[in-house]
Amino acid sequence: MTVPKLLNVRDFQAAAAQILDPVHADYFAGGARDEITLAENETAFDRISLLPRVLRGRPAPDLTVDLVGSPTSMPIFLSPTAFHRLAHPEGEAATARAAAAAGTVMIAAMASTVAVEEVAAQGTALWFQLYLQPDLAFTESVIQRAAAAGCRALVLTVDSAVFGSHERDNRHDFHQLPDGLHCENMRDAGEVRPIQMSPEFSWKHLRWLQSVTDLPVILKGILHPDDAILAVEHGAAAVIVSNHGGRQLDTTPASIRALPAVVRAVGGRIPVLLDGGIRRGTDVVKALALGATAVGVGRPVVWGLAVDGGKGVSAVLEILRAELEHTLLLCGYGSVRELVAGLLLLPPGEY
Numbered sequence: 001m002t003v004p005k006l007l008n009v010r011d012f013q014a015a016a017a018q019i020l021d022p023v024h025a026d027y028f029a030g031g032a033r034d035e036i037t038l039a040e041n042e043t044a045f046d047r048i049s050l051l052p053r054v055l056r057g058r059p060a061p062d063l064t065v066d067l068v069g070s071p072t073s074m075p076i077f078l079s080p081t082a083f084h085r086l087a088h089p090e091g092e093a094a095t096a097r098a099a100a101a102a103g104t105v106m107i108a109a110m111a112s113t114v115a116v117e118e119v120a121a122q123g124t125a126l127w128f129q130l131y132l133q134p135d136l137a138f139t140e141s142v143i144q145r146a147a148a149a150g151c152r153a154l155v156l157t158v159d160s161a162v163f164g165s166h167e168r169d170n171r172h173d174f175h176q177l178p179d180g181l182h183c184e185n186m187r188d189a190g191e192v193r194p195i196q197m198s199p200e201f202s203w204k205h206l207r208w209l210q211s212v213t214d215l216p217v218i219l220k221g222i223l224h225p226d227d228a229i230l231a232v233e234h235g236a237a238a239v240i241v242s243n244h245g246g247r248q249l250d251t252t253p254a255s256i257r258a259l260p261a262v263v264r265a266v267g268g269r270i271p272v273l274l275d276g277g278i279r280r281g282t283d284v285v286k287a288l289a290l291g292a293t294a295v296g297v298g299r300p301v302v303w304g305l306a307v308d309g310g311k312g313v314s315a316v317l318e319i320l321r322a323e324l325e326h327t328l329l330l331c332g333y334g335s336v337r338e339l340v341a342g343l344l345l346l347p348p349g350e351y
């Protein structure tokens with residue numbers, strides 16, 4: 001049998017679907033309810049056209065950015081995704097090795113199946129994603145663990161007052177990890193606590209969080225410009241425009257459609273990051289041209305991991321880097337930091 005060449009992120013998606021247990025493949029692929037936002041995250045990029053410039057005499061593109069104090073080799077980071085050991089036995093440790101090799105930031109999920117200390121030991125620039133837990137003393141102990149492990153920022157996920165409803169998981173009755181796999185960051189005196197979500201959290205809890213850590217706090221899951229303004233007013237170090245990869249509230253707009261209003265509301269006071277639907281270098285360019293400092297990838301990382309562990313994640317990241325560089329060259333831009341909205345032809349009435 002000939003092994004197909006994996007040339008792009010979608011090739012990795014197809015290959016991963018062949019390798020993963022079908023229940024786990026659905027967990028990684030799925031979105032909330034009718035998966036309208038899940039699909040929109042990708043198709044909204046396709047409706048934006050690029051209007052390249054020519055004869056601009058630019059050097060080979062500079063892809064580097066400063067990501068909230070972490071210098072990165074490209075404006076692409078690893079968004080937090082749970083349960084990597086469902087995709088590969090080495091799980092998040094393999095993912096972290098690939099992030100380190102790529103010279104970019106990995107956001108370790110609170111629901112990681114490898115402990116944050118072991119993930120950090122792989123040498124990547126690491127941020128820690130947090131779901132506030134109703135037991136604030138326990139939350140504080142997790143933050144202290146992440147900080148002691150060397151995490152450089154906390155990423156507070158704010159779009160999850162309750163779990164999203166994933167009908168694919170419900171059909172499979174997939175509600176707990178297989179034997180032997182645990183959320184290793186939830187260990188407490190030998191027990192593994194369940195991750196809880198609560199609608200009772202509010203902006204005052206952000207103040208609490210800032211009072212117990214010196215790490216920058218980044219808010220993930222901002223879609224409304226008024227929340228972006230509140231984030232700035234409450235001292236957030238950055239916001240991530242995200243609909244959780246279409247896994248929380250279905251029929252929210254694609255992340256890319258929510259981006260411009262958030263960028264306007266923030267007015268340059270803090271960096272605006274984005275994730276959701278990034279599958280091509282052209283998607284990265286479009287998000288940066290609309291004001292994002294960098295973009296995150298969620299599922300593509302898991303697909304790479306499923307296909308070939310850390311090497312697979314590296315391959316996915318290098319495909320995106322090469323596509324980004326190629327797009328910049330064809331668009332006439334010498335740096336990711338030069339990108340402007342004039343490069344884009346936006347669909348009428350959508351932005």
Ligand SMILES: Cc1cc2nc3c(=O)[nH]c(=O)nc-3n(C[C@H](O)[C@H](O)[C@H](O)COP(=O)(O)O)c2cc1C
Nearest residue numbers: 028079080081082109157244245276277297298299
């Ligand atoms: C399988 C899976 C697990 C995820 N787990 C988390 C998580 O634990 N915490 C979180 O904040 N976001 C989580 N997300 C959302 C991602 O961080 C990110 O917002 C999303 O995947 C981006 O969309 P993309 O997959 O199209 O790149 C998860 C997404 C997926 C697909």
Ligand SMILES: CCCCCCC(=O)C(=O)O
Nearest residue numbers: 082111183194195244247
């Ligand atoms: C029981 C742990 C819940 C982890 C949540 C993972 C997540 O955010 C997802 O979208 O899946």
